[in-house]
Amino acid sequence: xxxxxxxxxxxxxxxxxxVSMGGAAAQDYPTRPVRWVVGYPPGxxxxxxxxxxxxxxxxxxxxxxxxxxxxxxxxxVGTESVVNAEPDGYTVLLVNPANGINASLYAKLxxxxxxxxxxxxxxxxxPNVMVVPKDFPAKSVEExxxxxxxxxxxxxxxxxxxxxxxxxxxxxxxxxxxxxMLHVPYRGSAPAIxxxxxxxxxxxxxxxxxxxxxxxxxxLRALAVTTASRSAELPxxxxxxxSVKGYEASAWFxxxxxxxxxxxxxxxxxxEINAILAEPEMKKKIADMGGIxxxxxxxxxxxxxxxxxxxxEKVVKFAxxxxx
Numbered sequence: 001x002x003x004x005x006x007x008x009x010x011x012x013x014x015x016x017x018x019v020s021m022g023g024a025a026a027q028d029y030p031t032r033p034v035r036w037v038v039g040y041p042p043g044x045x046x047x048x049x050x051x052x053x054x055x056x057x058x059x060x061x062x063x064x065x066x067x068x069x070x071x072x073x074x075x076x077v078g079t080e081s082v083v084n085a086e087p088d089g090y091t092v093l094l095v096n097p098a099n100g101i102n103a104s105l106y107a108k109l110x111x112x113x114x115x116x117x118x119x120x121x122x123x124x125x126x127p128n129v130m131v132v133p134k135d136f137p138a139k140s141v142e143e144x145x146x147x148x149x150x151x152x153x154x155x156x157x158x159x160x161x162x163x164x165x166x167x168x169x170x171x172x173x174x175x176x177x178x179x180x181m182l183h184v185p186y187r188g189s190a191p192a193i194x195x196x197x198x199x200x201x202x203x204x205x206x207x208x209x210x211x212x213x214x215x216x217x218x219x220l221r222a223l224a225v226t227t228a229s230r231s232a233e234l235p236x237x238x239x240x241x242x243s244v245k246g247y248e249a250s251a252w253f254x255x256x257x258x259x260x261x262x263x264x265x266x267x268x269x270x271x272e273i274n275a276i277l278a279e280p281e282m283k284k285k286i287a288d289m290g291g292i293x294x295x296x297x298x299x300x301x302x303x304x305x306x307x308x309x310x311x312x313e314k315v316v317k318f319a320x321x322x323x324x
Contacts, residue, residue: 007208016266026264029089033064036162036255039078041071043190044160045207049123049253050094055219056276063179064301072186074098074163074323077111081205083111087258093117095256095301100309101219104316105163107146107324114309119302120255120266122272122294124286127227127250128169128205129212131220133196136203141224141243144203148179157181158201162323166192168312169205169249171319176244178237196220207251208290226250226266233290249315252294252308254301 025203031165034057038050047069053066055269057265058176070078073099085091101303148155159167159173162185174181182200186192195201204211205226212233224233224240227251240247255273257266276282277293285295312323316322 001208002004009128011281018076026089026262026268026282029268030061032061032090033066034089035068035085035091036065036094037068037070037078037082037091038061039072039075039096039098040072040160041069041188041190043193043210045126045190045209045251046094046253047188048289049286049291052282053123053276056279056282057272060272060276061103064272066250069303071161074102074105074161074167075186076102076163077115079113080111082256082258083116087260087262088255088262091258091278092120092269093256093311095119095254095305097168097312098161098163099250099256099313100305101165101168101316101322102163103309103311105168105321105323107322114306116259117256118259118261118266119298120257121270121298122252122254122296122301122304123273123277124289125250125290126208126289126291127225127231129166129208129225129231129237130205131196131211131215131235132203132223133199134221135218136221138223139221141238141240144223145177145179145243148181150191152180155179155203156184156201158184158186158196158204158205160236161185161190162193163186165249165251166205166207166321168319170203170314171321172241172247172315173205173240173244174243175319176247193220205249212288212290221247231290233287252304254294254304255297266298 040046050067057065082093095251138147157170215222222237224238228248274295277295
């Protein structure tokens, strides 16, 4: 009996030691560079935001947060690489609307995002903006609809890839207006914007961070923002809903990690990110990109992911979009 009690005591001591070691590891975290995977090429909204926040995380935690661009399959290549990574806090994901959309858009996925990625923290919510080349004939949403209906087959709609909020914002517009637009997916916003500037494609429902500098420079014309209310950064630009009743869409961004990542590490990252988002300079930078900060607990961000996944499932069905 005494030996059994001794064995139980040793097991308990070992468990306590492991817990203490885990807590200590989280307290010391990170001890080496952290890979922050972005599922798009450099230059788009997701990449811009990751680099802004990643730089501050590097400075605050004294370890590099290295942005690793892994484009492909509408964000699925980057997401899958994080799903399959070690859950040790040294590989994280820039979460974006495609993660909510792809669950219903793609016929087959090798992962279940809500099950396989742990929410860490929200970063920002931004409107998409309907933009056309500066010399495009239409100067309003109403004129665009009229032009597209009068010129079937002549309007090409660019996006940053199948299943992105940029793609689905356009698909929702098509479904709600009856206009014909040929979807032209690119490997990220930057190359799509390049072709939009040259007039090779005629419209894009881009995330505001990657489009706003071109709008301000006058090289692209903003017809409308996709949110229910106007953007403070583009106060003179109407909403799509002003012309298409009931239309609303927005992009949201955050950080995720592989499931089973230690809760202490997730809590550390969440605390640091919320502190960064509270900085006046960071708030201004995100506002200059047309967004608002998205603070809260990991559970708060998880609720956003779940509600957006449900919302976009309805949009995918409504638009009849599907990727095999």
